[in-house]
Amino acid sequence: MMVLLAIGFILLHVVLVMLIPAHAIVVSYAFLIAAPLFASAFAIRRCMIEGFALSQGWILAALSLIFWTLGMVFSARQDIFLSNSNQVPGDSMLLYILFGVPISYATAVVGVYSRSRLQRGIDAVLVASLGYLYFALTFSWVTLRGSPDEFSTRMVALMFDVENAFLAITTLIRFFAADMLRQRHFFGTLAGLTLLYAITAAYYNHHVALDVSPNIGSAYDGIVDVPFLAFALMTLREPSRIPKAINPPPGLVRFVRIGSPLLLSLAVLTISLLLLHRRFNLGVAGILVAVFGYGLRSILSQVRQIEMEDELRSDRTALAELALRDSLTGVGNxxxxxxxxxxxxxxxxxxxxxxxxxxxxxxxxxxxxxxxxxxxxxxxxxxxxxxxxxxxxxxxxxxxxxxxxxxxxxxxxxxxxxxxxxxxxxxxxxxxxxxxxxxxxxxxxxxxxxxxxxxxxxxxxxxxxxxxxxxxxxxxxxxxxxxxxxxxxxx
The missing domain is CATH 3.30.70.270 (Reverse transcriptase/Diguanylate cyclase domain)
Incomplete structure (x- = not known):
């Protein structure tokens, strides 16, 4: 039933745009804003079902969708109220880029256990740096008034491709390495969103927006609804048992679980490298943040590993002593x-x-x-x-x-x-x-x-x-x- 409603939503979007060409831009924006809003609502619903253990992940997914929705709202403001014909309005582009920040954070921290407050603080600094560097990279090609030329427009589209590919790859890695049902369901749903979004965004940005229909309000806009409605449908599925054929090997699970927090550092480093030729000082600062963030995390991980080994050794000693102790008297047995x-x-x-x-x-x-x-x-x-x-x-x-x-x-x-x-x-x-x-x-x-x-x-x-x-x-x-x-x- 829900699948039919989703298909009906997309068809209604396309049909109304074709039937009311005079108001096609307003109609299309209404659907393009509604689709991610529905998806964020379904993410929050799943968060309430899952409880606190995985709520962080679903909340981050909802936040990403809200960023994208706000980007579409700002884009509608530009097209409908300000009559800005620029293809790349800077403020909405920034929000579209920020769509990836909570998802990157989710792939780095959800399901990664035993993180100290200091580690969470480092993650917060890294994700804040990532958001700012996305901002800086975006506005190295556009301004609040939009893109100055077609080359800058194509560069922004390429930048989105890189970001979307990064999100799709990292969420797929987390999905295939998830060994717990609820984590597998979460990352599978998130991977479905990011993969479909990467494909549709690449097609829309390079073919539709730059060649066929530069402005919102064409029948092509219906494909933009697909990843968000698919995400909403996937949140409705209950976690099912992992088939043995795709059950991840323990080595992969441990490797990804340990390496996932480093994805934030990798993302910061990648954006910083892209910034070097545009804003050198900021790019170098970003590289330093990534390197020091990675280094501090590695040190903290080693410290935690040593602490765990000491605790394990202490527990073994205590168990050995307990095995030699009479429970009634406390003397040897x-x-x-x-x-x-x-x-x-x-x-x-x-x-x-x-x-x-x-x-x-x-x-x-x-x-x-x-x-x-x-x-x-x-x-x-x-x-x-x-x-x-x-x-x-x-x-x-x-x-x-x-x-x-x-x-x-x-x-x-x-x-x-x-x-x-x-x-x-x-x-x-x-x-x-x-x-x-x-x-x-x-x-x-x-x-x-x-x-x-x-x-x-x-x-x-x-x-x-x-x-x-x-x-x-x-x-x-x-x-x-x-x-x-x-x-x-x-x-």
Whole structure:
């Protein structure tokens, strides 16, 4: 239905111009102003549907169309009210050129993530420079009164060709490299507009305006409606799944996403180079803006890349630490213990220093859980883990939750007497917690500790130390609990 309305709009435009030749210029301008206005309204409608994520792109598209509409309004003012017969009125030409600025900005920034405020500021400076340089380039060939000669008119037409080709190419690149449905829909719609506009503008500017019908008001004017109405129709389509056959390769997606912000610098550089032979100083200034803008963006991108690598490294470290941390007590877990005992065993074997191990078990813990509940049991485990940690006096010492209510303490470079001293301190600190335990003969929570000390030799393994310490713990529990028992200790 909407397609038929669009076709009807174009046919009505052509028919009315042919039927009312005396007022053809007024009729044609009415249609030429209405078509981009409709397109901008449809862009705003799509912006409201898409939400904030892609609203920037649709707003920029609408702004481009409004610039073009204003250009047509100024052109109508020249032809209808001022009777200016010049083919290239300067003020409207400026607005037609500004039509490309928001589109260039959209291709550079829409869908490009993690941009800092400073990067957005650089983009704003670049787009402002681009607009001003377009302005300067336009008025290097025309004035507000129009074009002085046919050569200048053809140069302005050629300049429009370059601009339109640039817009079509950049939007097509963004379309083919888009890997998200809504971005693909946006850039596909924008590419449809810019491609159709580049073709129709080239045909109209070089064939119609310069050769066939210099003034608005011919049947040829109907072709100018086509890109705008096609854009409006494309905004009505809902994003569809990307066929696998045209699914962009990840490498292309990353390349375009990283390189897209540089399109602004490229556009500024291109216009500056075109300006050099007309306004040298301004052209050089534009080149400097493009180069410094590109350089600052590259530096900021590198800084952001380093920050992301640092964040990733920090996250990996945090995850590694989390993987070795007991979630209930905050001390090391069984995996941390196993890695640490292997490491310290190798060090002790190489240096021929002793290594001591403590296994600590909470006395009558099952009865404590039955009497006070699991929440109280969890708190008891946490408090005793904190007491164990407080009993250690060296950074190299490690306490880990060995399993359930049992803990392990690794004491590198510690003699049997030193291990017994630490074990005794552990028992004392736990008793000082005064955690009530009515089902214990001691009336409060206590621990039993088994210790062993060994100087590793070739052929011995850590599990031998663990087994000896476990037997010592068994002895401590059998001998009345709330005590320390020592197993093997070799030097």
């Amino acid at each position: 069984r995996r941390a213990f196993e890695e640490a005992i292997e490491k310290e065993w190798r060090v002790a074997l190489r240096t021929q220093q002793s290594i001591s191990l403590l296994l600590v078990d909470i006395d009558f813990f099952k009865q404590y859980n039955d009497r006070y509940g699991h929440l109280a049991g969890d708190k008891c485990i946490r408090d005793i883990a904190a007491a164990l940690h407080a009993a250690l006096q060296r950074p190299a010492d490690l306490v880990a939750r060995y399993g359930g209510e049992e803990f392990a303490v690794i004491l590198p470079g510690t003699s049997s007497s030193g291990a017994r001293e630490v074990a005794t301190r552990v028992c004392k600190l736990v008793r000082q917690l005064n955690i009530p335990h009515d089902n214990s003969p001691h009336g409060r929570a206590t621990v039993s500790v088994g210790t062993s000390t060994v100087t590793p030799s070739e052929g011995t393994l850590p599990h031998e130390l663990i087994a000896a310490t476990d037997r010592a713990l068994y002895d401590a529990k059998n001998n009345g609990r709330n005590r320390v028992e020592q197993g093997i200790h070799t030097h």
